[in-house]
Amino acid sequence: MKERTFRQDHLLGIEHLSVDDIETILETAEAFIEVSSRDVKKVPALKGKTVVNLFFENSTRTRSSFEIAAKRLSADLINFNSSVSSLKKGETLKDTVLTLEAMNPHIIVIRHSASGSPHYLTTFARSSIVNAGDGFHEHPTQALLDALTIQQRLRTLRGLKIAIVGDILHSRVALSNILLHQKLGNEIALVGPPSLVPAEFEKLGATVYYDIRRGVRNADVVMMLRVQAERGARNYFPSIREYRNLFAINREIFSLASRRAILMHPGPINRDVEIETSMADSDESVILQQVTNGIAVRMAVLYLLKGEIHETLN
Amino acid sequence: MRLLIKGGRLVDPAAGIDRVMDILVENGKVKEVAAAIKKAVNCPTLDAKGLAVAPGFIDMHVHLREPGQENKESIASGARAAVHGGFTSVACMANTEPVNDNRSVTEYIIARARQVGLVNIFPVASVSRGLLGENLVEMADLVEGGAVAFSDDGQCVMKADLIRKALEYAKMLDVPIIEHPEDHSISAEGQVNEGFISYKYGLRGMLKAAEEVIVARDLILQERIQSRLHLTHISTAGSVELIRNARRMKTPVSADATPHHLLLNEELVQNYNPVYKVKPPLRTEADRLELIRGLQDGTIDCIASDHAPHTRDDKDKEFEYAPFGVIGMETSFPVIHDRLVRAKLLTLNRLVELFSTNPARVLGLKDRGRVKAGYPADLTLLDLKKRFKIEEKDFRSKANNCPFLGWEGQGAIAYTIVSGNIVYSYKNR
Numbered sequence: 207m208k209e210r211t212f213r214q215d216h217l218l219g220i221e222h223l224s225v226d227d228i229e230t231i232l233e234t235a236e237a238f239i240e241v242s243s244r245d246v247k248k249v250p251a252l253k254g255k256t257v258v259n260l261f262f263e264n265s266t267r268t269r270s271s272f273e274i275a276a277k278r279l280s281a282d283l284i285n286f287n288s289s290v291s292s293l294k295k296g297e298t299l300k301d302t303v304l305t306l307e308a309m310n311p312h313i314i315v316i317r318h319s320a321s322g323s324p325h326y327l328t329t330f331a332r333s334s335i336v337n338a339g340d341g342f343h344e345h346p347t348q349a350l351l352d353a354l355t356i357q358q359r360l361r362t363l364r365g366l367k368i369a370i371v372g373d374i375l376h377s378r379v380a381l382s383n384i385l386l387h388q389k390l391g392n393e394i395a396l397v398g399p400p401s402l403v404p405a406e407f408e409k410l411g412a413t414v415y416y417d418i419r420r421g422v423r424n425a426d427v428v429m430m431l432r433v434q435a436e437r438g439a440r441n442y443f444p445s446i447r448e449y450r451n452l453f454a455i456n457r458e459i460f461s462l463a464s465r466r467a468i469l470m471h472p473g474p475i476n477r478d479v480e481i482e483t484s485m486a487d488s489d490e491s492v493i494l495q496q497v498t499n500g501i502a503v504r505m506a507v508l509y510l511l512k513g514e515i516h517e518t519l520n
Numbered sequence: 521m522r523l524l525i526k527g528g529r530l531v532d533p534a535a536g537i538d539r540v541m542d543i544l545v546e547n548g549k550v551k552e553v554a555a556a557i558k559k560a561v562n563c564p565t566l567d568a569k570g571l572a573v574a575p576g577f578i579d580m581h582v583h584l585r586e587p588g589q590e591n592k593e594s595i596a597s598g599a600r601a602a603v604h605g606g607f608t609s610v611a612c613m614a615n616t617e618p619v620n621d622n623r624s625v626t627e628y629i630i631a632r633a634r635q636v637g638l639v640n641i642f643p644v645a646s647v648s649r650g651l652l653g654e655n656l657v658e659m660a661d662l663v664e665g666g667a668v669a670f671s672d673d674g675q676c677v678m679k680a681d682l683i684r685k686a687l688e689y690a691k692m693l694d695v696p697i698i699e700h701p702e703d704h705s706i707s708a709e710g711q712v713n714e715g716f717i718s719y720k721y722g723l724r725g726m727l728k729a730a731e732e733v734i735v736a737r738d739l740i741l742q743e744r745i746q747s748r749l750h751l752t753h754i755s756t757a758g759s760v761e762l763i764r765n766a767r768r769m770k771t772p773v774s775a776d777a778t779p780h781h782l783l784l785n786e787e788l789v790q791n792y793n794p795v796y797k798v799k800p801p802l803r804t805e806a807d808r809l810e811l812i813r814g815l816q817d818g819t820i821d822c823i824a825s826d827h828a829p830h831t832r833d834d835k836d837k838e839f840e841y842a843p844f845g846v847i848g849m850e851t852s853f854p855v856i857h858d859r860l861v862r863a864k865l866l867t868l869n870r871l872v873e874l875f876s877t878n879p880a881r882v883l884g885l886k887d888r889g890r891v892k893a894g895y896p897a898d899l900t901l902l903d904l905k906k907r908f909k910i911e912e913k914d915f916r917s918k919a920n921n922c923p924f925l926g927w928e929g930q931g932a933i934a935y936t937i938v939s940g941n942i943v944y945s946y947k948n949r
Contacts, residue, residue, distance in 0.1 A: 274924045298833070298836075299838055320839065320840035320841060321722035322721065322723070322791075322839045322840075323791070325792045326792055326837075340722065341722050341723075341840070342723070343722025344726075375719065401852075406716040406719055407719060417845055466842030484672060515824065
């Protein structure tokens with residue numbers, strides 16, 4: 207394994223990572239993939255360390271993924287479920303976190319609907335903070351697991367065209383991916399209606415397309431975003447029906463992408479809304495591989511933040 | 521009761537004076553302004569040599585939170601903060617609990633202000649009952665009770681028909697309507713200025729257009745009505761341009777801007793520190809520079825702080841859940857003097873217009889904003905050489921939600937004199 211150069215105290219977003227950091231995380235994750243293929247899927251890298259999963263939004267896949275990642279590293283993990291928490295009694299986020307910190311955890315993984323909540327935690331908490339999705343802002347481990355998946359399938363992370371289709375405005379998955387591929391120097395195409403894809407995103411090094419055919423053309427990666435019915439209710443688009451007609455991915459549109467192109471989706475997918483159901487199950491679809499890679503990437507992140515430096519994987 | 525203020529540089533734009541003058545105060549009023557007034561026996565003297573003397577500063581947009589939210593601020597703590605900031609008069613907004621939409625609340629505020637003393641407090645009543653934007657308050661009764669202006673402030677008067685009627689009715693009473701221009705259907709749940717920064721940091725945005733469509737709407741109505749319309753805390757280059765054009769068309773309008781919109785921009789929200797969460801939001805650098813041009817060319821008449829105190833707990837939250845607002849009365853003069861006057865973007869004379877002459881005119885305070893025999897002796901004395909550092913420990917406000925903490929510069933309030941009484945002195949602070 208490459209010598210560890212990761213010097214971050216927290217993982218708040220892709221924004222704060224260098225290309226070196228990103229590569230270190232991905233290399234570490236690749237090493238952890240082997241662990242998950244063993245019969246006994248456990249290493250002692252975080253033995254004696256405590257990880258708190260602090261989730262204020264419903265999430266099955268991300269929460270479970272962090273949970274499995276922590277357990278495979280032999281960390282002790284507790285899930286803090288907001289529905290049974292003291293938040294219902296009016297406790298503030300700060301008091302909740304200070305209370306948890308009084309029990310001396312090492313890492314707090316937070317998912318919160320308010321953008322910047324993980325950053326707020328770092329102003330008073332002693333633990334390492336991992337952002338598992340904050341509002342419309344970032345979801346760094348998703349972008350990292352997406353990058354790992356791309357690297358596995360396309361054998362490179364450079365010189366690619368990445369098309370991201372859907373609700374860019376409200377998507378933390380999109381923003382983290384945009385920031386990551388901007389750092390790697392890839393071409394980024396953002397596709398959606400202007401109400402969901404403001405032109406200012408071009409300042410992040412992306413190109414905006416309102417026509418999915420033009421956006422997807424020659425793309426190596428086509429990343430579909432989940433469309434929320436609630437955005438329709440707020441008139442970001444007139445109806446799901448019209449959205450599907452304009453922006454869903456189907457075989458015909460996907461055939462415009464490069465010959466080796468892969469189809470990604472952070473999940474959960476809406477079959478036959480943003481993604482034609484046969485496409486979701488096609489050979490080009492890497493949706494389940496993304497989920498699998500999520501564990502290795504999260505193991506890498508937890509390990510790099512709090513693992514003992516002298517410990518190696520074997 | 522007499523006081524002789526000797527040897528100060530009097531800066532009184534209304535009288536066209538900027539030279540060393542003595543001022544004799546008697547029984548709370550200015551008795552005489554002259555180049556050299558002989559000291560009478562037993563007359564206390566304030567040596568103002570080296571100081572600038574201005575007509576008392578007036579902050580025409582503050583929130584004193586009383587009645588109802590005394591944990592954030594009270595009339596007493598707000599008054600102490602005001603005089604610490606050099607203000608001899610403040611106009612307080614109507615979003616108290618209960619709302620200042622009837623004479624009894626206005627009279628309560630005036631009675632409390634009188635008990636506290638220190639500073640002149642002029643209540644601004646709401647335009648609509650309960651700030652609900654539906655029905656007009658009893659404006660004539662409120663004026664008789666002491667209200668000097670009407671504003672739904674943060675709510676903005678969203679119904680064009682209601683602002684039309686309010687402007688028309690206020691014309692009869694010769695009082696200003698103060699509009700906080702914000703189309704809530706556009707700004708909605710916005711947290712910061714909408715644009716690159718809001719997208720990059722995942723914060724819901726408030727378009728500049730949310731402000732500008734209301735500015736444009738009100739100016740179009742006002743063109744016909746010719747009442748007294750004041751647009752408060754304007755924040756965008758587009759608003760400045762709309763107002764500039766309206767003035768060219770001779771449409772009566774006045775406007776103010778806040779120190780935070782004049783000195784800060786949206787880049788500050790990147791760390792999600794709620795101290796920079798304010799309405800209207802901090803805008804772009806280009807907007808900020810255009811606001812300064814608006815001060816220079818007369819498009820913007822006044823500087824007002826929109827002093828909006830909140831408790832420490834209120835602001836110690838996730839950005840999205842923290843309330844909007846910053847405090848400002850205690851920092852307005854030093855930061856504006858240091859960053860705009862010392863930087864030669866404004867003259868001291870213009871600063872005094874913005875802080876005193878014009879707010880008095882806009883609010884219709886006929887015997888204020890000028891140092892003249894027979895007028896109340898409200899004076900703000902400035903030490904332009906004195907270094908300052910903005911520190912929480914010096915605040916008299918209950919709140920600390922100040923975006924200028926740690927700022928250093930030059931120019932401090934030396935004395936605040938209200939009706940001839942020295943209510944603040946930097947010598948014994």
